[in-house]
Amino acid sequence: MSYPEAKTKELETKAKQIRRLIVQMLAKAGSGHPGGSLSATDLVTALYFSVMRHNPNHPSSPEDDRFHLSKGHCCPLLYAVLAESGYFPKEELWSLRRLGSILQGHPDRRTPGINVASGSLGQGLSVTVGMSLAGKLDRRDYRVYCLMGDGELQEGNIWEAAMAASHYRCDNLCGIVDYNGFQIDGKVSDIMNLEPLIAKWQAFGWHTIEINGHDMKQILSAYDEAKTVKGKPSVIIAHTIKGKGVSFMENVVDFHGRAPTKEETDIALKELE
Numbered sequence: 001m002s003y004p005e006a007k008t009k010e011l012e013t014k015a016k017q018i019r020r021l022i023v024q025m026l027a028k029a030g031s032g033h034p035g036g037s038l039s040a041t042d043l044v045t046a047l048y049f050s051v052m053r054h055n056p057n058h059p060s061s062p063e064d065d066r067f068h069l070s071k072g073h074c075c076p077l078l079y080a081v082l083a084e085s086g087y088f089p090k091e092e093l094w095s096l097r098r099l100g101s102i103l104q105g106h107p108d109r110r111t112p113g114i115n116v117a118s119g120s121l122g123q124g125l126s127v128t129v130g131m132s133l134a135g136k137l138d139r140r141d142y143r144v145y146c147l148m149g150d151g152e153l154q155e156g157n158i159w160e161a162a163m164a165a166s167h168y169r170c171d172n173l174c175g176i177v178d179y180n181g182f183q184i185d186g187k188v189s190d191i192m193n194l195e196p197l198i199a200k201w202q203a204f205g206w207h208t209i210e211i212n213g214h215d216m217k218q219i220l221s222a223y224d225e226a227k228t229v230k231g232k233p234s235v236i237i238a239h240t241i242k243g244k245g246v247s248f249m250e251n252v253v254d255f256h257g258r259a260p261t262k263e264e265t266d267i268a269l270k271e272l273e
């Protein structure tokens with residue numbers, strides 16, 4: 001499929017703006033998870049600003065497409081995208097992780113645009129299989145998207161949900177794996193290898209699409225392809241770089257879960273200009 005240059009450029013610019021917000025939010029909060037937020041930025045930006053049917057003026061309408069951030073620790077990304085979409089004022093971003101804030105350290109239903117809490121890894125795909133089945137029972141045509149981490153795929157619950165999704169022919173469900181190759185304490189391939197990952201999803205009855213998760217054209221094309229698949233769920237295996245966009249964070253395990261210092265923030269924002 002081909003997409004107008006102007007459209008992909010616009011999304012790329014938006015993704016850069018989202019990355020800046022992520023860095024600024026974490027710097028202000030003094031804690032949080034930059035690596036996996038930055039790796040998945042292009043994937044989630046495309047969803048909210050091009051792919052999904054949603055309306056910030058009427059959040060949680062039954063007709064809306066649903067997005068579930070199964071790897072909930074990457075909520076700075078989701079909060080930035082929701083604020084940019086207009087679900088709440090951008091100033092709220094500077095209250096990340098504060099007591100009483102609508103933006104907690106992991107997604108919570110108090111945030112406009114978020115309907116199910118997450119953060120306990122491994123549960124999100126089951127949640128979205130439920131949303132998918134509810135849509136079918138209610139005869140609604142919404143689609144459901146579930147973003148998972150590669151380390152998260154080591155959780156057994158994911159594979160129970162994967163089995164159920166193909167058994168129940170959840171073709172309104174699209175899983176996305178942010179395959180950045182790292183988890184909290186090292187390389188996924190050293191800690192618990194996932195390969196052959198495509199073959200695993202296929203063996204569980206899923207349609208698979210493998211892409212570069214930073215290439216906007218490939219991302220849009222993958223979401224479009226998933227929409228055409230009937231009778232089975234789809235999963236996009238997106239190869240990404242943890243910490244993408246900030247040179248000293250890229251593929252550095254330490255930045256899984258620590259905020260940048262003042263000096264690091266200045267450099268990062270310069271790189272993201």
Ligand SMILES: Cc1ncc(C[n+]2csc(CCOP(=O)(O)OP(=O)(O)O)c2C)c(N)n1
Nearest residue numbers: 036073119120121149150151152182183184
């Ligand atoms: C059930 C559960 N166990 C442990 C954690 C702590 N934890 C938070 S992030 C993380 C690593 C996740 O790695 P991955 O899924 O690859 O995320 P990404 O690299 O995209 O940030 C862990 C173990 C958790 N949130 N939930």
